Amino acid sequence: MKVISVVGYKKSGKTVLVSALVRNLSRFGAVGTVKHMEEQRLNSEETDTGKHFDAGADTVIGITGTELVSFSRDSDLEHALDLLCDQGLDFAVVEGFKESNLPKIVLGDLEGISNVFFRMPENVDMHEELTASLVGMALAQPDRYTLEALVKKVRKNHKIQKAGAIGTFTGIVREMADNEITARLEFEKYEPEASKALDRIREEIKRKEGILEVLIHHKTGVIEAGEDIVYIVIAAAHRTELFPALSEAIERIKAEAPIWKKEFTEKEEFWVHDKEKDRKQA
Incomplete structure (x- = not known):
């Protein structure tokens, strides 16, 4: 979107x-x-939906003959x-x-x-x-995606009638790792190579037996602890073909796509690839 x-x-x-x-x-x-x-205030306290809302409902939906209105x-x-x-x-x-x-x-x-x-x-x-x-x-603006939007996009594919399963992978920012708290991560893509790598991974996995569609979206910028980083959605003829494809997709993204990750912990901030390089040289 x-x-x-x-x-x-x-x-x-x-x-x-x-x-x-x-x-x-x-x-x-x-x-x-x-x-x-x-x-x-659009949802007046004098309306029935307003009374529902004021009573403590987190979301109220009003339906008329021509409209659906949601209050949250x-x-x-x-x-x-x-x-x-x-x-x-x-x-x-x-x-x-x-x-x-x-x-x-x-x-x-x-x-x-x-x-x-x-x-x-x-x-x-x-x-x-x-x-x-x-x-x-x-x-010309960049696209914004949610996991649900990608699933809907997969369902619109004309090959979906051959699918027996849709599987998803969501990578999130891990807050606790080795007793250290991560507040947020920052991701930076080296373009256009990063997009080319993601497209190549997608197309090569799509060519595998039983794989009907593959969509990948990796976010950039600052992402807070617990928030989503990457989405992968795959439609397959059978579940036995689906799960290996999901696993391969995320491993290849991490290994092949030039997407740099900066980590912000309670003690320090660092680019992960620099730290991994220092460990190899030590």
């Missing part, structure tokens, strides 16, 4: 721009949006994006959240914004040429 954010001052034309992006991106796939609503106590942007990604959407357009690390279109002279890929005047006329240019920039 490709994600972009639109930020600017109030009445700068953010909603008009988001609407234009949604209309045009929907030609290329399914689109979801996230809107920063400040401190407004988890109001984090990352959680909202993961929910959209889990649905198998192709794009997410976020209105607001200027403090996020998302790639951004900035309206007006708003300053102190990170990861800006386009800046434009407030309330500009969204003519066809400008809209097409912005859509092109959105299509």
Whole structure:
């Protein structure tokens, strides 16, 4: 799922721009949006769903004849994006959240914004040429994946009718190792070689007997203890072909893909490949 954010001052034309992006991106796939609503309460305490929520329900879903609305106590942007990604959407357009690390279109002279890929005047006329240019920039953004999104993608493969099993592997940041606490890890890909290596591993495993589809996604940047690092999803005709393929995939990723790992513990921080090199030379 490709994600972009639109930020600017109030009445700068953010909603008009988001609407234009949604209309045009929907030609290329399914689109979801996230809107920063400040401190407004949408689920009033006077409604039945509001009473359920105030009674202590963690999630409340209201269903009408034309809509399904979900209210949750988890109001984090990352959680909202993961929910959209889990649905198998192709794009997410976020209105607001200027403090996020998302790639951004900035309206007006708003300053102190990170990861800006386009800046434009407030309330500009969204003519066809400008809209097409912005859509092109959105299509060029990196993909965000969740495990559920990858499983959905595998299920859409036309070969899935031959599958008897779908298996997944999720690598997470281990917090406790040898009585030492790891707070977080940082991953850095050496591109384009890293992507080429992952593609090669995927294609070679797909050629094995009984393997129908292989998807691999390895995250980069800082990942906190307990959070996900890498996803592997494989569809196979039989379970006897599935489990060896999953094991081979993760071992080959660790051995062949130039992805560097920096570890942050209570005592120190270090690049793991440097430490392993020092041990071999000792």
